[in-house]
Amino acid sequence: MLRLNLLRVSAVVRSPSHFSAHPIQAKQRPAMGSLSYTTSSKPSSGDKLLFRQLFEKESSTYTYLLADVSHPDKPALLIDPVDKTVERDLSLVKELGLKLIYAMNTHVHADHVTGTGLIKSKVPGVQSIISKASKSKADLLVEAGDKIYFGDLFLEVRGTPGHTLGCVTYVTGDGPNQPQPRMAFTGDALLIRGCGRTDFQGGSSHELYKSIFTLPKETLIYPAHDYKGFTVSTVGEEMLYNPRLTKDEETFKNIMENLNLPYPKMIDVAVPANMVCGLQDFSAKQVEAVSN
Template sequence: MVEKLAEECKGWLYVNPESDPHFMPEKIKSKGSKVEVCPFKPSKDLSPEVVEKLVTLVDEMPRPLMIQCTSANRAAVALLLWMAKERGYTQGPAELLVKDLSLDTVRPEALEWLTSRLPEVRTGRIITAKSPEVRQLFDEETSTLTYLVTCPETSEAVLIDPVLEQKDRDLQVLKELNLKLKYVINTHCHADHITSGGLIRKDMPEVKTIISEASGAKADMHIKHGDTISFGKLQLEVRATPGHTDGCVTFILKTKTASFAFTGDTLLIRGCGRTDFQQGNPRLLYQNVYEQIFTLPGETFICPGHDYKGRGVSSVEEERRFNPRLTKSVDEFAELMDNLGLAYPKKIDVAVPGNMMCGVQDDP
């Protein structure tokens, strides 16, 4: 069995001690597979150097890669450690992936150790080291995820879906990073918080606000499907994705090393935006997710507008496979969305009028 598997694998990483009887390096090497050994045991006294070596080996070894241990516990944790670094996982997404992939070999204590090494969703974190252009910020009251996207060559930046109460925080981050804010952009007219775009514009007249033409909201610039928003040497591609609201759009960013989809409320981590008010239409949302988001490459980062369970990012491939709502048929999805029975957002009566005015009410 080992020799047969070795014929298919160009790399083979063993994570138990080399003396383990289940390790058969000569048989593996005889088939031309590159072999490395990195013993590790998930425990609080494990040195960071061992973890770094393990992640580096998973990253650099040739594919297809076999990661082997005796019970598939350590091997699975090794893979998850690499995925966490590669995909910007916080604690929540790692736990979710163990559940969705039915990795029942991962022992509870090993999963607890893994998540203890991962960050929580927090303000200002770079989502993935391989693409430092995108930082994530978080508003705890509304569970809103805001994104600061920066062109490293010119220091021009945009804010996507900022929250009024976090205006000073966001501007402080910009100041600390010595960035020049060009645009404040909203994915749609929010019902649960007021954008800070209007007040930022008052303080910084050179900053322009942007929202979709279909939203009907005021802004300095209106966009539609197929447009691009340029800042520095980067661009956001605009894709219309109505269904949560008529004006919902998804922004696609492609850097030299990664791709991101800023989906607002259209697509959330293992969920989606509600469709029972503000021109909601479940069939339209379903169609647009499949046509405009699920057609993106699987490794594309999903950067949602909210998460209520401490999760920061997902990927197109994960949502295509595991989203419990959007893996249903369109009829099943529509029935589900029509019967959620959710209470209206607490701030809807002030948020929607405020956001229609770009966050600044007209003076009496």
């Protein structure tokens, strides 16, 4: 069974010590605070974050746009953009008067081609970001504990391997003038009432189970996908109702080993492209240079 505790900013959660034998009373009526997704009645003067959730229907992928609109440049970033919706995303960035500085991925996706390469070709100056552990190419390779600043706001990188070897979760900062509740962009590590498969790309149900990070219950969960039409959850909600991660590790591993999922139809196209995420052009030129 799983118990989640508050963890300090910039710590990487890989220790099995975060799990305990105390059962979760899954049907217990949860405390209000853990399940509230609130909009503030009186936003404080520190409001800075512009946030948009965007959906790509074919692969059921969520792309997230975040910007610090209190900064003169309105610096912005996109998390998990999809190649097919790059035009939509860039139009929105332009209309909102934002300056896109980062195009980042939570991991090497197997179900769609990332939009980072296309974005870089269309918006000079944008830098691609992915984890060092993904062994992919990008302008910036991040590790657990790193902070990614856009204006006065930042995302903290947490290691959450298991779906793939290099999966990370980006979490909004903890501190004054950072959004509250905090927002966790979990990629495929933690889905709403689910989690990513663990049978490809260095996946490991043991690693995934261990890597579930600890954040306050009210933290908002924004996954890379949803197939049932949910848009957001909270840590508290998943602690109570995630049908996989509320189980003990052995049961969880059994569940993951018996999903009987089909071979991902896009994997052979998507993974090679995404391994050079944001650097397709550069890579192509290198190949060209070598062959010449």
